Amino acid sequence: MLDLKGVDAGYGAFQALFGISMRVNAGEAVAVIGANGAGKTTLMRVISGMLPASSGTMTMEGSDLRTTPPHKVVELGIAHVPESRRLFPRLSVEDNLRLGAYIPSARAHFAERLDYVYGLFPRLKERRGQFAGTMSGGEQQMCAIARALMSKPKLVLLDEPSMGLAPVIVQQVFDLVRRIRTEGYTVLIVEQNVSQVLKVADRAYLLEVGRIVQSGSSAELAASDEIRKAYMGI
Amino acid sequence: MFGFFSSLDCSLDIFFVEALLNGVLLAGLLALLALGLNLVFGVIDVVWICYAELVMIGMYAIFFFVQTVGLPLPLAFLLAIGLVAIAGLLLHYLVIRPVLDQPPINQLLVTGGLLFLLQAAATMAFGIEFRNLGLRLGSMNIGDMSFSWSRIITFAVAIAAVVALWQFLTRTYIGTAIRAISQDRQIMPLMGVDQKKVYLATSAIGGGLAGLAACLMVLQYDIYPQIGLQFGPLTFMICVLGGLGNMVGGFVAAFIIAQFITIGGSCVATEWGYAVAFLFFMLVIFVRPQGLFGAKS
Amino acid sequence: MITQKHIAWAVGLTALLLLPLLIRLMFPDTDRYYLHLVIQILIWAFIYTGWSMMGRFGLTSLGHGAFTGIGAYVTVLLWNFAGITPWIGIPVAMLVATLAGLLVGYPCFRMRITGHYFALLTLAFTEFVRLCIIGLRDWTGGSLGTQPTRYGDGLSFYAVQFEPNRVLAYYIVLAVWLIGLMIWVKVDRSMDRYALDAASQDEDAAASVGINVTREKLKITAVSSAMCAFGGAIYGQYQMYIGPETIAGLGVSLNIVFAVIAGGIWSLMGPTFGAVFTQVLAEGLRVGLRGSETLSKLLGQSALALDTFIYGLLLVLFIIYMPKGVIGTLAERFRQK
Numbered sequence: 123m124l125d126l127k128g129v130d131a132g133y134g135a136f137q138a139l140f141g142i143s144m145r146v147n148a149g150e151a152v153a154v155i156g157a158n159g160a161g162k163t164t165l166m167r168v169i170s171g172m173l174p175a176s177s178g179t180m181t182m183e184g185s186d187l188r189t190t191p192p193h194k195v196v197e198l199g200i201a202h203v204p205e206s207r208r209l210f211p212r213l214s215v216e217d218n219l220r221l222g223a224y225i226p227s228a229r230a231h232f233a234e235r236l237d238y239v240y241g242l243f244p245r246l247k248e249r250r251g252q253f254a255g256t257m258s259g260g261e262q263q264m265c266a267i268a269r270a271l272m273s274k275p276k277l278v279l280l281d282e283p284s285m286g287l288a289p290v291i292v293q294q295v296f297d298l299v300r301r302i303r304t305e306g307y308t309v310l311i312v313e314q315n316v317s318q319v320l321k322v323a324d325r326a327y328l329l330e331v332g333r334i335v336q337s338g339s340s341a342e343l344a345a346s347d348e349i350r351k352a353y354m355g356i
Numbered sequence: 357m358f359g360f361f362s363s364l365d366c367s368l369d370i371f372f373v374e375a376l377l378n379g380v381l382l383a384g385l386l387a388l389l390a391l392g393l394n395l396v397f398g399v400i401d402v403v404w405i406c407y408a409e410l411v412m413i414g415m416y417a418i419f420f421f422v423q424t425v426g427l428p429l430p431l432a433f434l435l436a437i438g439l440v441a442i443a444g445l446l447l448h449y450l451v452i453r454p455v456l457d458q459p460p461i462n463q464l465l466v467t468g469g470l471l472f473l474l475q476a477a478a479t480m481a482f483g484i485e486f487r488n489l490g491l492r493l494g495s496m497n498i499g500d501m502s503f504s505w506s507r508i509i510t511f512a513v514a515i516a517a518v519v520a521l522w523q524f525l526t527r528t529y530i531g532t533a534i535r536a537i538s539q540d541r542q543i544m545p546l547m548g549v550d551q552k553k554v555y556l557a558t559s560a561i562g563g564g565l566a567g568l569a570a571c572l573m574v575l576q577y578d579i580y581p582q583i584g585l586q587f588g589p590l591t592f593m594i595c596v597l598g599g600l601g602n603m604v605g606g607f608v609a610a611f612i613i614a615q616f617i618t619i620g621g622s623c624v625a626t627e628w629g630y631a632v633a634f635l636f637f638m639l640v641i642f643v644r645p646q647g648l649f650g651a652k653s
Numbered sequence: 654m655i656t657q658k659h660i661a662w663a664v665g666l667t668a669l670l671l672l673p674l675l676i677r678l679m680f681p682d683t684d685r686y687y688l689h690l691v692i693q694i695l696i697w698a699f700i701y702t703g704w705s706m707m708g709r710f711g712l713t714s715l716g717h718g719a720f721t722g723i724g725a726y727v728t729v730l731l732w733n734f735a736g737i738t739p740w741i742g743i744p745v746a747m748l749v750a751t752l753a754g755l756l757v758g759y760p761c762f763r764m765r766i767t768g769h770y771f772a773l774l775t776l777a778f779t780e781f782v783r784l785c786i787i788g789l790r791d792w793t794g795g796s797l798g799t800q801p802t803r804y805g806d807g808l809s810f811y812a813v814q815f816e817p818n819r820v821l822a823y824y825i826v827l828a829v830w831l832i833g834l835m836i837w838v839k840v841d842r843s844m845d846r847y848a849l850d851a852a853s854q855d856e857d858a859a860a861s862v863g864i865n866v867t868r869e870k871l872k873i874t875a876v877s878s879a880m881c882a883f884g885g886a887i888y889g890q891y892q893m894y895i896g897p898e899t900i901a902g903l904g905v906s907l908n909i910v911f912a913v914i915a916g917g918i919w920s921l922m923g924p925t926f927g928a929v930f931t932q933v934l935a936e937g938l939r940v941g942l943r944g945s946e947t948l949s950k951l952l953g954q955s956a957l958a959l960d961t962f963i964y965g966l967l968l969v970l971f972i973i974y975m976p977k978g979v980i981g982t983l984a985e986r987f988r989q990k
């Protein structure tokens with residue numbers, strides 16, 4: 123579904139990603155793990171078009187992502203739940219969801235999608251009139267995911283959904299990720315919480331200072347000594 | 357310059373009430389003026405210093421369509437609104453867009469340069485004489501008080517426009533995007549929103565509101581090239597008082613400022629009404645720099 | 654030690670001192686007009702330098718039209734109605750302007766009003782002063798403006814009137830302008846400058862290293878408003894006419910900021926260059942366009958506003974294409990080569 127070959131990217135003169143090649147097949151859940159500053163967020167931003175890649179090829183179901191303008195990437199079926207949620211704090215929950223359905227194909231089914239995400243997250247329905255910024259961290263994460271699902275995406279990019287949440291809530295967030303997997307979405311997830319994410323994902327890539335240094339099935343990576351030592355504290 | 361208050365005397369209560377109500381009527385127009393500017397600032401984060409000059413262009417356009425071309429008034433109004441909306445669009449596309457990455461002061465100045473340019477253009481096209489359409493709408497008398505119909509109509513239309521805009525902003529997708537964009541510009545593309553289009557739409561609506569204000573102002577005021585200098589600073593003041601970009605705040609602030617102007621103006625002289633309004637404004641901002649209704653940042 | 658810089662200054666200064674002579678030689682019949690132009694440039698250059706004291710530290714005030722207005726009007730009104738000589742009147746006017754500046758500045762700086770808000774708030778102050786001037790029409794002549802009462806033949810030390818003698822006027826404003834440059838250099842070399850630079854970049858960080866941001870800003874506001882008031886007063890004494898739109902109001906404020914941005918806000922000569930540029934441009938357009946018979950036949954009365962039109966257009970183009978000012982942009986081009 124998603125295919126990256128030799129992708130470089132950076133901020134001005136600073137190069138943050140070096141020759142990234144990876145793929146995500148339909149129906150899979152793929153994890154990207156790595157230390158702080160490894161370039162995980164940068165990778166997500168490159169895929170969703172927020173940051174242009176400087177070289178390499180990048181396709182989504184055959185469409186060239188590098189020539190697609192950023193606001194058209196959603197229309198190809200990629201929804202990005204950004205790091206630290208980035209809800210519109212002074213808009214109501216429902217207005218946030220409405221923006222999630224901004225693209226023409228989603229607008230037509232707004233009511234239907236709204237019912238669908240309220241079904242997934244009944245909590246949001248209770249809070250729909252409330253300013254998104256006044257909800258708890260866990261609720262905000264739900265809202266951010268729900269907003270992404272409003273566009274009826276094929277691929278959901280999740281950037282550290284458990285960030286800044288209490289352990290109990292983190293557990294709920296991973297349950298949530300499982301839920302959306304079973305709903306049939308393809309998932310690409312970035313996480314610091316390596317042991318948890320490897321339980322959810324089918325495959326994983328390990329990113330170190332902008333390069334992919336290891337990849338394989340979750341079970342393989344979870345068994346690797348280096349990863350256990352460096353990222354799982356075992 | 358402003359014929360709107362005869363030399364009333366404050367000791368007469370009935371005149372005070374009349375001034376108060378006239379203030380309410382004036383507030384409708386000021387609220388409309390502030391609305392367009394606030395909308396543009398809220399979305400694009402740029403102050404159109406030449407906003408009142410767009411209104412002036414609209415007023416001259418109506419004058420031209422009616423007096424020179426001989427069009428009926430309603431058609432002239434529609435054309436003027438469309439024309440100023442296009443002017444707003446062009447203003448954004450040609451002038452604002454190239455300076456979006458520059459420091460705020462340059463953005464302010466570039467529209468300041470436009471202020472000179474538009475005034476000069478109006479002078480070149482129509483001269484410095486005061487013009488008007490010669491409309492006489494009469495006035496409504498309640499007891500000893502009298503209110504001109506032009507002001508009553510202005511008030512009603514302005515309020516209707518405010519309500520309509522509010523509906524647009526809350527009920528439509530692009531309206532929601534307009535309200536969202538200042539809260540997080542970077543992630544707008546993730547929603548599939550094309551920021552450039554939202555900016556253009558906002559500029560056109562801002563211009564259209566200026567055009568509507570022009571339609572209402574020709575009912576009451578003479579047209580001359582410097583009329584923008586009378587209303588421009590007033591409009592900025594109302595916007596800042598209500599919290600820049602805060603449309604509801606601007607609405608309320610318009611009512612407060614209008615009272616200062618009409619009551620002050622009817623007690624002493626027009627300039628003093630304005631001067632007191634500006635003084636009040638500065639005092640408020642010293643206490644609440646974010647404006648009366650702005651959120652603390 | 655004598656450096657190249659010193660030599661350049663010496664040459665420039667000598668040239669300026671000899672300028673009236675040069676003008677007389679080159680334009681024997683119209684030397685009064687050209688001197689007038691140079692005098693205007695120097696007066697405005699002084700005012701622009703005064704503004705740039707604040708402007709260069711991110712305090713982009715649109716309120717300086719109020720200070721020039723206060724300077725001009727207080728001086729003239731004291732002279733006309735109380736017979737107080739400008740030798741006292743000008744310092745009083747500067748004091749009034751400084752107090753007004755501090756009064757507006759203090760809450761602004763305490764509440765950390767910056768950016769758009771600062772610009773619009775100071776704009777309101779300008780408008781307030783302009784409305785007061787118009788409102789006090791029994792003394793100020795309202796929107797028609799007023800004149801300082803002529804003392805004798807209009808050439809007087811006591812009344813600080815020097816308009817009839819253009820050469821004298823030139824040397825007076827030259828001195829004023831040089832004083833302005835000296836103040837700029839003094840500020841530039843002071844510790845306050847570093848404090849203000851720091852504060853304009855990050856107020857919290859500046860405060861955390863012990864800089865009293867509010868006090869530093871108030872100091873520079875006092876200097877800046879006093880300078881502009883002085884410039885306004887000298888303008889009134891030279892022009893022998895003051896009007897609410899010519900020396901106060903939003904138009905003046907905008908012109909000040911334009912000129913400094915056009916000339917370059919960061920360098921000593923930037924504001925002066927801005928004055929040369931804007932005055933010559935405005936005057937050139939005025940003379941060139943209004944003087945041209947073909948144009949006035951073609952456009953009739955509307956030729957009257959064509960200069961302002963082109964002036965506005967050029968300002969817009971300059972900001973779009975030369976955002977760093979003429980000097981800054983040229984310097985950048987030069988360095989690239």
Ligand SMILES: Nc1ncnc2c1ncn2[C@@H]1O[C@H](COP(=O)(O)OP(=O)(O)OP(=O)(O)O)[C@@H](O)[C@H]1O
Pocket residue numbers: 133136138156157158159160161162163164165314
């Ligand atoms: N806007 C930016 N400008 C310049 N450099 C940036 C920017 N954003 C990130 N970087 C740099 O790019 C590198 C990768 O950052 P990135 O945010 O992708 O890391 P990450 O793997 O997501 O880290 P974390 O786990 O902390 O979120 C870092 O060295 C960072 O300093």
Ligand SMILES: [Mg+2]
Pocket residue numbers: 162163164205282
């Ligand atoms: Mg990250």
